[in-house]
Amino acid sequence: MTAARAGSWSEPGAELVAPGVHRIPLPLPDELAAVNVYALERADGLTLIDSGQALRRARDDLKDALSSLGYALGDVREFLITHAHRDHYTLGPLVRRDHGSRVRIGIREAPALAAVGSPDWPAYVSQLALLRANGAESLADEIGDDARAQGIAAHQWEAPDSWIVDDEIIEVGERRLHAIPTLGHTQGHLVFHDEQAALLFAGDHVLPHITPSIGLEPVPGRSPLRDFLGALRRVRRLPDALLLPAHGPVAPSAHARVDELLRHHDERLRNTLAAVRAGRTTGFEVAAKLPWTRRQVALDELPVFHQMLAVVETSAHLELLVEQNLLTQTFDSGVVTYVSREAEQ
DSSP states (O other), rough: OOOOOOOTSSSSSSSEETEEEEEEEEEOSSSOOOEEEEEETTTTTTEEEOOOSSSSHHHHHHHHOOOOOOOOOOEEEEEEESSSHHHHHHHHHHHHHHHHHHEEEEEGGGGHHHHHEEEEETTTHHHHHHHHHTHHHHHHHHHHHHHHHHTOOOOOOOOOEHHHOOOEEEEEEEEEEEEEEOSSTTTTTTEEEEEEEEEEEEEEEEEESSSSSSSSSSSOSSSSSHHHHHHHHHHHSSSEEEEEEESOOOOSSSHHHHHHHHHHHHHHHHHHHHHHHHOSSSSSHHHHSSSSTTTTBOOSSHHHHHHHHHHHHHHHHHHHHHHHHHEEEEETTTTEEEEEOOOOO
């Protein structure tokens, strides 16, 4: 049994969040602070949902947290990974090397893992192309230089032991987890729903305090925002459950947060459309018009990496408005420009 936790959700240790389920935050080298790994007890050891990033400190914190529960790293029988981002995936294969744990991830992540597993894959190549197509050439150059300087393209990826198929039922002891495809954040993102215990292991699909980035992956989907909103609505149709997110504290209602996210994107679509109607024609110009984060700051007040996320997300909103027949797009010298349908009439 773990002691009650106090203070920040990201402090090291283990927190009992449901019978047989422990939340273990592992450190990250960025402003997200930590990623939550969930340890599920079973008769022969543990199943972990997500694994953390391949960092020495993260491995040490995981070992210490498991020890506080009476387990060791060798007791981890399998990792069920929500999606192929390094803060969720890359520690699992390292533990597997030493202890033989199985690593599983959704089959729709196969193209992403094949891409980043290649030593020749340039960091953020898809996002840099999208920045340039949205009129953010200087930002793309800055991001590209920063990625090369920091070695962001270094790969620590290995293939999983097996793939999880859409809507697979995974048995963890007596627990039955429904692996639900929730595209948008990545094309292979899964949430794991334990209907009997009313638990939703939400990964990055539903986060309590921030809105998940859309399409930050090496092989983005055609319409990641449409996918994301559709996946949110599918989760909303499930019975409500305790929200067990990858970043942030546990929240009592997954439904309540899904409703907030849907309202946020409805408002963002309205504001994006208004910006185009006011004369902004490129994704970069629209992003510069919109406020960002809970603090409602301007685009140029964000760190450079988050400026990239903002422009990429704005592009996703613009593309959805085109699909909804509210905007038209044209291409000129590699840059996409937008105009409202009503302005053409």
